[in-house]
Amino acid sequence: MQERRYSPEEIEKKWQQIWEDQKTFEVTHKSTDRPKYYVLEMFPYPSGRIHMGHVRNYSIGDVGARMKMMQGYNVLHPMGWDAFGMPAENAAIKNNTHPAHWTYHNIDYMRDELKRLGYSYDWNRELAPCHPGYYQWEQLFFLKFYEKGLVYRKKAPVNWCPTCVTVLANEQVEAGQCWRCDAMVEKRELSQWFLRITDYAEELLKDLDKLSGGWPERVISMQKNWIGKRTGMEIDFPVQGLDEKITVFTTRHDTLFGATFMSLAPEHEMVPRLIRDNPDQEEIRDFIARTTSQEHEERTAEDTEKEGIFTGSYCLNPATGEKMPIYLANFVLAEYGTGAVMAVPAHDQRDLEFARKYSLPVRVVVRPLEMDEPLPEHMDKAFAEPGLAVNSGRFNNKPTLQVQEEIADYLEDLQAGRRAVNYRLRDWNISRQRFWGAPIPVIYCDKCGIVPVPAGDLPVVLPQDAEMPRDGRSPLPDLESFVQTDCPECGNKARRETDTMDTFGESSWYFARFTQPRKEDGAFDSEAVQYWLPVDQYIGGIEHAILHLLYARFFVKALRDIGYWDLNEPFANLLTQGMVLKDGAKMSKSKGNVVDPDEMIRRFGADTVRLYCLFASPPEKDLEWSDSAIEGSYRFLNRLWRLVHELSGVISPVGPCISMEEHSLTPEEKDLRAAEHEALRRATRDMLDKFQFNTAIAACMELLNPIGQQRQSLKASPSGPQVLSSALSTVLTVLAPITPHICEELWAHMGYKQSLAWSRWPDYDPRALVRQETTVVIQVNGKLRSSISVPVDMDQEELKSMCLNDEKVKKHIQGKKVVKMIAVPQKLVNIVVR
């Protein structure tokens, strides 16, 4: 008989077609009695081609989706494109075309690539936010946010990336650099649109606790960190000679008695009034100019020397009544707290350094618990730990925590301060001076001011005829046909906003749109949203730990308060997959270590690529790509292929893990059957419960080995064909979500009529796991000395005496006294001797 070779190319195309023809992965929320399960992978930016990181991400998701289907869930598994963004503009400039053209072309190519990988997407739901049918809803959200005061316009120092020619949100600046191009970010004073994410700071923080368990702790702690909640007090310091107060935020109000001077950010709004009467104004202005022109990153570096200048004004310490000189200091940030710091040099390292430099008084107000009060003149390190209050009037000798409470009460009584909470999180700047994004639906009228576009006039469509300026600027401000419009209120000539929305806006709600992506009379179908959301399993890279994942959480809460749903969180479970590395480094063109998925699929087929991605390491860890290791995965699939074909005449479609008359089986049959059920037990636990595909695959490989080795004798034994059939069916079933094409093909070859995609995940039989004999290892004083094979139900006492009579054991216990024997049933006996 002509041997049929494993030809991935042929069978993968075939099964992809069958799934498509049979609409295997098309789902609806209507008329189903099965529970829902929503699997989502972060959608890709259509950069041109998919890379191995995508393949890994989407393979993990696909296994999740297919496996849940087999468990009887109604599974939603959609895919789309994060289609707005700058590379499209750059490419359009380079190729003298329109960003839309480049984007849609890339999408077409990448969709083919994904299809070749056999993912179980419901392609009917595909979406791209650069389509007006998508972004019109985002523009509507903007209007609703505006109505609610959740979006506002203000002039503020914002992050400007000179290379991208646009501003960036705080979350998009990493160590002073642009998250996308690594250019140093500058501060610029611009009027921009901001989303009031800070209104939700407390809820965003609080709800992280609910995500615990479903989300990696790492991501939760990163978000906590980013939100940066601090509880403390706002304290007012009256300024001498002015009828004004400087308000500070502090978490250490217990040290108020030690505040000997005041430090203000050079940008503080009170500065002009504080220096008005100072003859050295020039010098101060110089200092301010010097400090504020410094790059933010440089100014805020920890090792930057503390510098300041005296304003000439004084304020009063509300606790001591003492005069405190007011300084400007380079290390005080205008954007944190109130931009003013009460300086307590004895208990804050920065203040101490500053005090030493400008010879300002140091007063100790906290004494360490176990030590004497430090001498202020000898201090070179501030004492920032808790202790007992000293030099603090009636609060003396009380512990720090108690003093905090009492001083808070005291100041609140005096109306000189109040308990306060401060967050590091800032409002989200969503204005972008770029073209390829959703236009912000606002009109500026000389008479009426800022006028939102009426909802009925949406969408504000991004012009298709724009020509891209070569320097990267947006064409919109110069495009009269876009800019010129009539004021919706007074009808006079007016101008459109030319900024577009941050592309993180689109990804903040796409998961919800997927539930009914073609809906035309509204953003969401409430029934579909109610049924599908939240996403049960979300999968993507850790790089979005703060950015996308924080924005999306915020959007869900904001849209909830607008009335779209009663959902609180978008993603119930989050898996952050590791990177794909080659030679220990992230793949990149510049390093020349890129492995092309298309080429791998050509050489080995999609199943092998998927198998390798899932086998080489657990999902959340980095994966080191190895050209030779992937061949091992290919070999395994070949071995599986050959085995099923060789046994064609013997095996039949009996089903996986079928029940059998135990007592009629030969020992060899029983062993293979036990191995089969053990493999299923492990695979079920590792895949379904833990998303640990590498060990589930190992379990399949382990099962295939004895099938291969014992197939000859099993072919001839009475129940051998049944046992072999069941075992192979189990292997194919377990591997089906991982390598679906080859499994479908072999499944059909075995004689099954129905697609594996619709097969049910089998249950193992605990009784089949029980073997007749088991190996018990014998230790003497905890050291392995021997092992014996005994019946599983052997009596404990009998087992112990058998161990003592073991030849090797005897040697080790000779002449010694047996003190104790510990027996772990079916595993081990430890003999303790002296």
Place this chain on the structure above:
RNA sequence: GCGAGAGUGGCGGAACAGGCAGACGCACUGGACUUAGGAUCCAGCGGUUUUACCGUGGGGGUUCGAAUCCCCCCUCUCGCACCA
């Protein structure tokens, strides 16, 4: 500096609940088959001075028994970092 996580063969990685360390795979070695082998199959594969001893980053501890639990230290990765 603060916070989180991780250190296991030549490599990727296993080890459920404190009970045979190294499953599974890669690489390697030997053999079979073969005109050939980069296919396939079989066997071996932590180290050493191999009746035995040592071995999961290092040191201590708990325990009959520790990769696993506790304490100290080292290293690496990630995040935050002049945030008052």
